[in-house]
Amino acid sequence: MSTYLGIFISLFFIVIVARLLLKKHNPHAVLLVAGLLMLVIAQLLNYNLPALKNDTGFAGFNLFRYIKESFSKTNAGVGLMIMSIGGFVAYIDKIGASKKLVQVAMKPLKLFKKYPYIAASMVIPIGQVLFTAIPSAAGLGLLLMASLFPILVNLGVSKLSAVSVITAATAFGIGPASAITASATTITNIDTIVFFLDYQIPLVLPLSLSMMISYYFVNKYFDKKEKEKLKKVEVVIKVKEAEGEKEEKVEIKTPVIYALIPVLPILLLIVFSKIFDFFPIPITLDTTTAMFISLFVALLFELIRIKNIKKVMNSLQVFWNGMGNIFKTVVTLIITADIFAKGLISLGFIDGLISVAENAGFGAIGIGIVMTIMIFLASMLMGSGNASFFAFGPLIPKIAKSLGIESSSIILPMQLSASMGRTVSPVAGVLIATAEIAGVTTLQIVKRNLIPLTIALIIMLIYHYI
Template sequence: MTLLGWIGILVVILTVVALAKRWETRLVLFTSGAVLCCLSMEPLTTLNAFAKSMTNSGLITAICTSMGFASVLTYTKCDQHLVALLSKPIRGLGIFLIPVCTAVTIMVNVVIPSASGVAAAVGSTLIPVMLRAGISPAGAAASVMMGTIGGVLSPGSAHNPYVAKMANMDVMDFIALHFPYSMIMFAIAVVGILIVAMLFRDKGASENTGVIDESKRVQLVENPNFIYAFIPVFPVLILFLGNTIIPSIKMGVAQAMLVGTILCLLVTRTNPQEFSKQFFSGMGKGYGEILGIIIAAGVFAAGLTATGLVQSFVDLLKESNDIARWGGSFGPWCLGVITGSGDASTFAFNEAVTPHAQHFGMEVPNLGALAFLAGVLGRTASPISGAMVVVSGIAMVNPLEVSKRTFVPSLIALIALALTIV
């Protein structure tokens, strides 16, 4: 390897350290990419990569409309109606509250893709229920945290349209491709969190063992409205039916989110002017926070390519399918655990390596899906991820205690995916 390549590796290590220290993700990725491009004597590559990622139309429409829809759900409290409706029937299940709460969180996360948002909404309701049932605070928080992997099946998740566009696939076709593997991951998560709870003896604590931080709770509605609760599900239902049994209503993610937004306005009858402000504010937030990471990851990947590191890595992966399998799984997973973000590592990997999948005997959508799911599992096991901080704050427990319980199911699910998905 050349001197430039070794310098590139040093920059990558420093990038990981900066992300682990919780420095601003977009700044870190952009700066690292710019430094690598300049060291490679290709400074304009930074600007070209930035401009190219800014105008990715397929991603902009899907991600921004999904975030706009999520914003109006929060504004109208339809998301809270959904959580309250799902949480009512599960009280009094004893130790089985833990896997059931994980399953409920997974279902909510499918229709509301934000991990931190779901952790706050679901955790506010289900963690007190589990504490009153005698489940330890760490076990209750881990149950909800483990369920934040459900967003992998959401059309509103940024990674689904990202990999789908890379593979020249429809978003729903890509979700259908990794659906069976995602279900394997869900099954391992639900069963695994129950077994871990038994090993840690999380059931048997007194009712007053756990104390809730009321300042971090989301006050949910006491009497959920079924129609309000149905609105978050509506766009997902349209996309599913349109791609399966009713092809006449088949539409894109952006169109489905707009239909859901209009239905939300008609049903909730909120102030149209304020409603509109919330929707477009959510769209702007989607571009700034999610597409911003994609843009910065594109610059970082351009820097890695300019130094020759990507080509060196691809040449290594060509030697063995197994190297690619474990590199595409443990790489994003480890970075997710270390940095607390499944986004930065996954976007960077999929931008730099996944397009070359066929060179080492793999398919682009399969490798992209593996990296995506691995990054989510890594984030779920990380004690410093945003969602982990939220659930730990609600239960008033050390995040490391929660991470101990999600780590093993996450690792087992990762190995299962690596063995089956490619």
């Protein structure tokens, strides 16, 4: 009975939170308060709460210890990475590097001027290849926002169409570097490379193709329906005059080599990724380190160009300001979403859903389909593919054994659905971060992503189980 009570309470909070977010209440406050309330109720009902690294010794204080530990964990990891990317994006925009990339890229891409939605759809497989080397959805999303987003907008698609295909590129968490893949292979005792080549790629290829087709028609339909005004990327500066300020359009005079700066982090991460073996001694490079390397390359370029050390050093403030802006808008929302996810887990929402599926008497295929759909929905609610899969994954061997099947037969679609569900979550870090830069809302992106990802989910279930 307590299991079902936890599900009902969780569903009640989910409905309330969804209504408040749709009414445009502050998402940070809504998620934080809802998460804390669920943790309080879980304490009162004697549910098992998520473990704390350092217990305060008093249950009331422990609620706020969750916030503190979430801040520490996020800021030390994904938070710092997202802030460094946000600062880098702000800096390359300030020095004109992103605009120069647009100018250079537009020349060979003139062919797609007549077919902008084809160009947008091509981002999905290209981004997916990059995602295997850069296994951070938010990190890759922001890198593509810095490099590809302005190009797509200049080709003629709307901001929403551009950001939707960029987030879609992170829909499949595959490859040796993926945390979900590492967990799945540990559970199934399958070699990582074998799992990647023999299991993941054969299933992801048709799904990527279906998404390219569906995004082409969905984005074209919504752009036409919403009649968004497609604006060319313009560089605008404010010039002070006696009567006030006015805006003038100017062309940033930066060398062509500046076009390499926005894509430099991606190039570094690919060259030094675990997938390739270019060097006799293994060299590892994470996203945050790549951002700081690229930043100092950009500073060196600026020093050579303007030959003024003081001005170049002062320009670094743009980077810090960019980091601060991302922290107050994106990182804090990821932290509050984490508290919300902890609240759901503490009430037994995940365990309850699994129990319902088992008690319904489904066969192996039925359980596999139900589990895949549940983990998809859990990722939507929690905004994290990793969190939902790490909650479900360890339970697979037990379920598989009770059904007399191999764990690998049901874990692959579950693993993919975890990252697919994140792509249609309004509280996912990748959607929050890219939406902030694009100047749109996460719900607008979800609206674009929902149809193609639902189609891909259905195709995956049919292709894998039938």
